[in-house]
Amino acid sequence: MKLSEAKQQFISSWGAFGTHWGINRTMAQIHALLMVSADPLTQDDVMAELGISRGNVNMNIRDLISWGLVDRVILPGERKEYFSAEKDIWKVATQIIKERKKRELDPMMKLLAQLENIDGDKKDKDVKQFVSTVSGIRKFGNQADKMLDVMIKADENWVLNNIIKIFK
Numbered sequence: 831m832k833l834s835e836a837k838q839q840f841i842s843s844w845g846a847f848g849t850h851w852g853i854n855r856t857m858a859q860i861h862a863l864l865m866v867s868a869d870p871l872t873q874d875d876v877m878a879e880l881g882i883s884r885g886n887v888n889m890n891i892r893d894l895i896s897w898g899l900v901d902r903v904i905l906p907g908e909r910k911e912y913f914s915a916e917k918d919i920w921k922v923a924t925q926i927i928k929e930r931k932k933r934e935l936d937p938m939m940k941l942l943a944q945l946e947n948i949d950g951d952k953k954d955k956d957v958k959q960f961v962s963t964v965s966g967i968r969k970f971g972n973q974a975d976k977m978l979d980v981m982i983k984a985d986e987n988w989v990l991n992n993i994i995k996i997f998k
Contacts, residue, residue: 898925901916
């Protein structure tokens with residue numbers, strides 16, 4: 831398989847995969863292109879490579895920057911903006927987890943905490959069932975939150991441990 835063919839297949843597959851972690855296909859394809867590019871790319875480069883409009887590229891790059899997956903790069907002597915994606919897949923996965931936690935899990939946990947405190951007769955079977963179900967979901971959410979925090983911190987601890995090894 832030639833590089834161009836492999837690159838296209840990766841971009842296409844990453845685009846489909848991205849829809850499973852909460853972003854649209856085009857955003858994931860742009861992310862994939864930037865990940866496999868050796869040098870930072872301009873919006874024009876992305877437009878040409880993926881065949882999408884400037885507005886689509888601009889909007890999706892802004893979203894990728896807000897997710898913390900893409901950075902603006904300033905090249906000396908260049909007037910155009912360049913963009914680059916993190917290449918370390920562990921850092922990419924950790925960042926996606928942080929963002930999904932912030933955008934999805936945290937608001938859900940806040941809502942569940944509010945829903946647990948409903949007005950009504952605590953002896954009423956419907957109230958008991960509702961509170962029991964919401965409490966169970968909230969406990970599960972708390973466990974998921976703790977597990978995600980451990981996974982996120984595992985990367986930070988790995989980095990810290992390697993820094994300490996360097997100085998030994």
